[in-house]
Amino acid sequence: MSKSSTDPDSDRTIAVDFDEILYLCGRDGVIGIVKAGVGQWFIETEDDEIALFTEEDDLFVASGFGTDERMIEGVRCMLYLVREIGSPLIVLSKNHPASGRLRMVVSAGQETTIDCGIMPGTHPEQDVLCGMEEFDGMRITGVKDGVQLQNIDLSKIDMRKSRM
Numbered sequence: 001m002s003k004s005s006t007d008p009d010s011d012r013t014i015a016v017d018f019d020e021i022l023y024l025c026g027r028d029g030v031i032g033i034v035k036a037g038v039g040q041w042f043i044e045t046e047d048d049e050i051a052l053f054t055e056e057d058d059l060f061v062a063s064g065f066g067t068d069e070r071m072i073e074g075v076r077c078m079l080y081l082v083r084e085i086g087s088p089l090i091v092l093s094k095n096h097p098a099s100g101r102l103r104m105v106v107s108a109g110q111e112t113t114i115d116c117g118i119m120p121g122t123h124p125e126q127d128v129l130c131g132m133e134e135f136d137g138m139r140i141t142g143v144k145d146g147v148q149l150q151n152i153d154l155s156k157i158d159m160r161k162s163r164m
Contacts, residue, residue: 012154015146016161021076022147025067025158029132031114032062032075033140033147034083034164041108042088045124052089052108052126057142061112063131064104065120071103078104080164091124105130111141 016022016035024031036054043050062078064071081087089106092099102120107129114131121130131138134157139150 012149012152013143013146014149014159014161017145019164020161021079021164023072023075023158023160023162024135024149024152025072025160026132026134026156028065028067028134030064030067030072030075031131031135031138031140032064032072032079034060034079035142036060036083036108039083041082041086043091043108043124043126044088045091046093049088050124054108055110057144058108058110059112059140059142059147060106060108061129061140062104062106063114063129063135065132066103074104076162076164078106082106082108083164089126090121092121094119094122096122109142111139114138114140 018035022033036058039054041052060079062075064075099119099121105120107126109126112129114135115128116133116136118130138152141148
C-alpha cells in the first residue's frame with residue numbers, strides 16, 4: 001500500500017486480515033497493527049499478573065522508536081512473539097530505569113490512543129501507548145475486517161501491509 005491522503009480529522013478504515021500486519025511509517029517512528037483474535041493474554045506488572053481477554057477484531061499495536069528496516073522487522077517480530085508465541089506484555093514501574101531504553105512498546109485491546117507524552121512501557125492500561133510525535137493523538141480501533149484510524153494525517157505517513 002502506498003501513501004494515502006486524508007483529512008486529519010476524518011476517520012479512515014483500512015482492511016486488515018488476520019494474517020496481515022499494517023505498518024504506519026512516519027518520519028521518526030513506526031506503528032505496527034495486527035488483529036489479536038479471540039484469546040487470553042497476560043500483562044505482567046511489578047505486583048500483579050492481569051489476564052486480558054481479546055475478541056476477534058481486537059488489536060495488538062506495536063510502537064517502534066525508529067524507522068529503519070531493522071525497526072520495521074523488529075515490530076513484526078514483537079507482534080509475532082506476543083500473538084503467536086504468547087509472550088506476556090510487560091509493564092514497568094513509573095521510575096524504572098529501563099523505560100528510557102525501550103525501543104518498542106505494545107498494547108492490546110479494541111482501541112489504542114498514541115501519546116508521545118508518556119514514559120514507554122509504564123502504562124498497564126491497554127488503551128494508551130507511547131509513540132513518536134507524528135502519531136500523537138492518533139486513535140486506532142479494531143473493527144470488523146479491518147482497522148479504523150482517527151486523528152492522523154495519512155498524507156504524511158507511509159502506509160503498507162505485508163503478511164505476518
